[in-house]
Amino acid sequence: MSRTRIESPVYQQIAVDLAAKIASGKYQEKERIRGRSTLASYYNVSPETIRKAVYILEDVGIVTIHQGIGIEVASAEKARGFQEKYSNIYNLNSLKKELLDLLHQHQEQERLLKEKVNDLIDSTERFRNVNPFIPFELVITRDMKYLGKTASEINFWQNTMATIIAIKRNDRLILSPGSYATLKEGDIWYLIATEESFNRVKSFLHK
Numbered sequence: 001m002s003r004t005r006i007e008s009p010v011y012q013q014i015a016v017d018l019a020a021k022i023a024s025g026k027y028q029e030k031e032r033i034r035g036r037s038t039l040a041s042y043y044n045v046s047p048e049t050i051r052k053a054v055y056i057l058e059d060v061g062i063v064t065i066h067q068g069i070g071i072e073v074a075s076a077e078k079a080r081g082f083q084e085k086y087s088n089i090y091n092l093n094s095l096k097k098e099l100l101d102l103l104h105q106h107q108e109q110e111r112l113l114k115e116k117v118n119d120l121i122d123s124t125e126r127f128r129n130v131n132p133f134i135p136f137e138l139v140i141t142r143d144m145k146y147l148g149k150t151a152s153e154i155n156f157w158q159n160t161m162a163t164i165i166a167i168k169r170n171d172r173l174i175l176s177p178g179s180y181a182t183l184k185e186g187d188i189w190y191l192i193a194t195e196e197s198f199n200r201v202k203s204f205l206h207k
Contacts, residue, residue: 011052014043016086018053019062022079033063033071057082135165136198138189144205152179160200162193 021027034042036050043050054071057063062079064072140147146154151164156179164181167174168188174181181189183205191201 010045011049012056014039014045014050014053015056016083017043018057019079019082019086022062022073022076023083025076027073029073029076031073032069033073035070136162136191136193136201138191138198138201138205140183140185140187140189142185144183146205147183147185149183150179151177151181151183154183156181156204159204160193161197162191162201164189165192166190 018027018033027033033039036047036054039050039054040047054063054065057079058065060078060082061075062073062082064074066072151157157163164177165175167177167181167190169184169186191198193201
């Protein structure tokens with residue numbers, strides 16, 4: 001997932017940029033920074049935006065505003081502290097936004113999953129209404145009756161109304177065994193039946 005970008009107000013971005021320049025020594029303490037009009041032209045914003053940015057820096061003691069004279073750098077140390085604090089807040093807000101995005105994605109995935117499950121249930125119900133015969137799997141165990149006997153000998157279809165379509169025996173798959181299917185322990189029978197017929201199979205074969 002791409003990182004979420006947090007957009008700060010323009011005047012705040014300018015305040016951070018000016019603080020970074022002061023912290024790096026581009027503007028020295030006691031040095032006068034250009035006037036608002038010049039800064040407005042440099043950052044391509046209105047003088048009002050520069051005024052807001054400079055007031056932020058004045059509030060935290062990074063610059064001093066002298067009416068009619070200009071903006072003077074007051075403290076490089078406070079500029080470094082401001083820059084670090086802003087970076088921490090920015091990272092915290094980014095993390096918060098990413099967590100909210102992840103939560104939203106999770107909720108959306110959960111919604112889609114529920115929607116697909118409901119679609120599957122609806123489709124299954126429609127399929128059963130159209131074709132009530134369902135494939136079933138039956139493991140032949142030693143506690144079953146008629147072991148060693150064929151489906152023909154025990155009248156399997158007549159007693160259950162289920163059709164044997166395949167038998168898995170060890171690593172072999174026997175297709176359409178028909179009436180010659182023999183009940184052998186460990187085999188897996190694959191049947192086509194209704195749920196009612198499959199219940200008959202279980203009752204018929206178990207002791």
